[in-house]
Amino acid sequence: MTRGLSMPGGRSLLVVLLACAAPALGQYDYHRPVEAAPSEEDIGGGYVTPAVQRPPPRAQWREAADVAVLAAALSLGAWLVLKRRSRNGLVALTIGCLAYFGFYRQGCVCPIGAIQNVTVALVDPHYAVSYFVVAIFFLPLLFAVLFGRAFCGGVCPLGAIQELVVLRPLQVPRRVDKGLGWLRWVYLALAIWFAALPAVSRDFVICRFDPFVGFFRFAGPLHMHLIGGGLLVLGLFVGRPYCRYVCPYGALLSLLSRISWRAVSVTPDKELDCGLCAEGCPYGAIEGLRAVRSSCVSCARCFDYCPRHRVHSPERSAASKVS
Template identity: 30%
Template sequence: MSINKENGSRYHTRQRPSPRLPPMLPRYLVQAGFLVFYGWLIVQFALWTASLQTTGPPPSPRPVAIDGFLPYNGLVGLQYWLASGEWYPVHGAAAFIVLAALLSALLLKRGFCSWVCPVFPLSEGLWRLGEKLMGRTFAPPFWLDLFLRTFKYLLLGFILQRVFFMSFPQLQAYVDSSRHQLADIRLLHFFQSPSTTTLLVIVLLATACFCIQMAWCRYLCPYGALLGLLSLFSLVGVCRDPRRCIRCGLCSAKCPAWLPVMHKLRVRSPECFACYRCVHNCPAPGAVTLRAARRLVIPSLLFGILLLSLFAAMDLYGRFEGRWHDERAPQEIRRQMVELKQE
């Protein structure tokens, strides 16, 4: 409030809002950093794999973080640990990374999906491109959308049944087999020499993500389904303050999971990605926030720091325990590759 010097009357002046960090910026920076890291990781692993075709030692050690692309083997490693009390020495990092992702779902919703997973920014970029070029994206009818969402849970159930219902002799036979021990190399060869069917499936999935926002994450990703179920127990969630809300509907309209944020006091859904898109697009400061136990506001910068700290701590713990690195010698891996070709 100010006072007019000529007549002494009082009048209100509009204060300029203090500059603040855009809520989406930390997520974009973390996503970009991980995408660069994944690109470097894949190149290094491809060079390391190619060096195994020679007789000399590899010029550089195997990049252990490549195990992050093996969530199924990570679950198998966790099951082996639960069944035997010991950490299997091959693809141990995969188990640590999966464990970190599971903990992140309990602590930070599906932050792993929207901040760390390499598929999320690709899917997000495709539907935003489709929206820009076509002027809109397409949403299936509610009954069809609900039916399609069951597929990722069916896939998850199939995977969990295979992993956690094996007898220990079956589990031991699997982890000792080349199917598990060469899973990273087999995955690389799968994408280096894709079949016509594989290319067709990739094109169909990309087209689906282009037309329907987050189609892969919404309908088919079993990893996201598992994290979503665990996130239901998280104390962190998107909250709406009805006293500050102007009911413009932008939070619901901008949600990539099509959640009715405007009609909720707290979003309790396994579909919430904790992507901060609703927070970013809310024009009323403080109306939509991500909070812990409905009290502590978690800015996106702090969220990113917490998420990265969790994975860094799991990395350091695995290294400290001596269970992060693969214990196989290059000669052993070459022998397994020869046996795999003969199968």
């Protein structure tokens, strides 16, 4: 069984608690965008105005703060995984980012969805994309070139919600895993194609079919909640199914992480080469006792599984001194 927080049930409970706290944490003040629209009284006949949902524009300093938080979280994630090799530290970061980017920002600091904004900006001269969206799109890609998938490891809320529910992961046969991985590229191509259509028929399919954003907002169509719930149930036994087989941004990150300057490595001089790490990786990212950059999501579980790290980890040393 994979380690992370000491109790898998505790992780799931935490996700549920965060979900329950979301309405209190949520910062959007949704309101009707068209104040001059006919009122219920004008229309009559028992008409009830539907709750139109559109967030008001966000102050620039808040958008800049989001970019700063994203950059800080990416840096911290890369440091925790590559330098400290600390699974516990990364789990704490994951929970913090799920709370901030997921439930507080309601899934709307989103490099995954920004694929579409950047696409439209490239094909439509009338479409303006803010510098903040551009920064949010490129920052995780830049980090992937430098340090591997730091965004997936501890920052992305979609990855986090799946990471925290991994309970008893099965190893997907490698050929099936690789075959299904191509679906991400198909989805990426479709998303770009729909975003590049003329404005009247344009569609942001990544946002429309985001399986987890409904949980973060406590809103959305029932079928998307069912798909998201289904993926989380599947994720109990197949690690991060959305990340591995659907996410179009994950496809880009895995491509860039192949050439990353630094990445997760399982090395004979730092680890034991006993094979326990391969057993502990729920994502099939260790082949021949070495981490495969394109599949590795920088979750640091393999380090937690290594007997050598457990002996030498600062957290465990401190705990043993106390006891």
